[in-house]
Amino acid sequence: MRKIKKPKVIIIGGGFGGLSVAKKLSNKNCDVLLIDKTNHHLFQPLLYQVATAGLSPAYIAFPLRSIFRKTNNVRVILGEVKRIDKNEKKVYLNGENYSYDYLVVAVGAGHNYFGNENWEKSAPGLKTLEDALTIREKILLAFEKAERTEDEVKRQKYLNFLVVGGGPTGVEMAGAIAEIAKKTLMQDFKRINPSKANVFLVEAMDRILPTFHPKLSQSALRDLKKLGVKVLLSTRVKEIRDEKVITDNFTIDTATVIWAAGNKAKPLINQLNTETDKMGRAIVSQFLQLKEDKNIFVIGDCACFIDEKGRTLPGVSPVAISQGRYVAKFILNEIKGRVTKPYRYFDKGNLATIGRSKAVADFGWIRFSGFFAWLLWVFVHIYFLIGFKNRFIVLLEWIFAYFTYQKSARLIVSQKLG
């Protein structure tokens, strides 16, 4: 058992994991440095709503500095860690470096194109605000281009939308795009009929939402079909190029492809020179540490924790938050010379929404879908948002959208036009 007096803790990443470590270490007997590439904590579960013009970015992104304005031991820095030196116990940014006693790596995951990184340009993924704004612009521009063109074939290409991946993000995106096309834009276009839009959801497995119970997958599938989404199961994407998606079954001409098919830990994990799984995640001990370096913790989407039954945990925010709290407790215990029990995760259940009044909830002991699952989804997401005003305005936007079918943030900002 070690005992470090007033240790220096460096946390890389201000997502759910990193933030929960920093919060629990606030005003405790340690110096915390939180480093993030952006200036905000992003509430990723609602990012798809930014991408589909439902919410303004500011309401799901909270300045990290503001969160820690009243703490005296947490310093926030905007920057990108380029190198980690385990021997020196230092992290290197462009220009400066910082020493640590404990390092918490919580950098999350990026998109996984499974070796086809060249698809990224045609099929952006959804991880950051920048991604969401890129996708929003792509979707809105497709409708505008369809309205402008005289060519029927081109028009249909602009009105075909394709989402790759049937996990929660893919399902939410497909449902939201279908709603925009069938409802929001219905009256706005004079020449095109936005309801001629096709939304395809391509999934390699034989069901969508594979982390949920099969019954809920069934129910989500029915809901998506009701919204007019064409769900293509057991279908693998073989090529994306020239505004075409080629699967093992057929080819679809489409100007808008969104990638929600898989995650891969951020490349910074390679700096740790440690064992990783096939998603690039660092394999951590029962204490969420690197097996060979007890000063380094890895948590959240970039960590692979294997429990006593050999199972790994999904890359969702409750896991990241719970791991962040555990690490903070572990550090605080060590400061006091106490031992911490190995980490255990208690499953808090799973929620996914398909669209207006449609969601699925899976708590293991109880499973349900439909309006009440959706109300629960609304409640949980408002509750976990940071900031009273953000909660209030997001709720207001949802109530407004519920009654009018209008989307709040239908903005094409960049002026790169054809």
Add this chain to the structure above:
Amino acid sequence: MRKIKKPKVIIIGGGFGGLSVAKKLSNKNCDVLLIDKTNHHLFQPLLYQVATAGLSPAYIAFPLRSIFRKTNNVRVILGEVKRIDKNEKKVYLNGENYSYDYLVVAVGAGHNYFGNENWEKSAPGLKTLEDALTIREKILLAFEKAERTEDEVKRQKYLNFLVVGGGPTGVEMAGAIAEIAKKTLMQDFKRINPSKANVFLVEAMDRILPTFHPKLSQSALRDLKKLGVKVLLSTRVKEIRDEKVITDNFTIDTATVIWAAGNKAKPLINQLNTETDKMGRAIVSQFLQLKEDKNIFVIGDCACFIDEKGRTLPGVSPVAISQGRYVAKFILNEIKGRVTKPYRYFDKGNLATIGRSKAVADFGWIRFSGFFAWLLWVFVHIYFLIGFKNRFIVLLEWIFAYFTYQKSARLIVSQKLG
């Protein structure tokens, strides 16, 4: 007197001028095509609040299509007019062209660097949402960089902000940046003291707000000084480069320069091959037409209307709106074979805000400043915003900001960091 049955009207630009033409021609006996480079009408008077993180873009930008969803004779197109052919009576976009009986050019103005276009990169202006987001990111990043650096000289450079131009936009920007520095960010930074930030406002004339009465200029100057803004009158910028602004009096090291010093009509005006003034604006007849082509109207910031006393009109939204309404009336009269009287502008007065509880109001017959001018400013801006929900949320944001000094949209979105 001509009489054209069901004429084709093309409006270029969905700003205050173009929008008011299209609105007044809605559901009338003509075919209207509204062409804009973006998909939204921008409420420019509040753009500085987006640039200073006070409001999210979506609440001051309203989709043009939605405005005309219930009209059957107005078609909206997202696109850029590249060429105007007065003989053929056609406008050319990339790819397609459209014929008109009447053309209304309402493309507005861009920044005027008076021959120093290379300054634009260092000193962006504020005209579009894209501009505003660029400036917002620049301002927020400057504080972040100041926090990160160890170098005192560099730190001060990041904490120096300079606004060129003492018109309403320049005054509003300078006031808002000072408020961010002195109030909003005060507690958020641990190492830098945001109150060490200097905000400079450089104006070539001997007073700010030159279109207002001198007494109000005085009062605005006092208010800015109270906010800590360093106003440099009778000072001319000679060079902007390498994070340095060189004036005829001194040199200031600053990483953040904002250009609000002058406007120039958009280059599309050159396509009209008509007489222009030194700001590049088309000189129009008493009917707001080109003198040599009665099928073409030019209105708003890209038009130079000279009244019977030889005066020109300022580039403000009430002028554009009034001119737009006039043109629509003119066209509707011609459809009915009626003659329209020459255009006259009735001055509706001038408002500018300096910051929280501080504004000036100039109606000619009455002038006042202070809290009541500010309340009037708030009321007028909420009233003229489009959309009930936008008004409600903007008002909510202002009330919230009034009591907490917090800014709603403190987002650094792009990940291009040092």
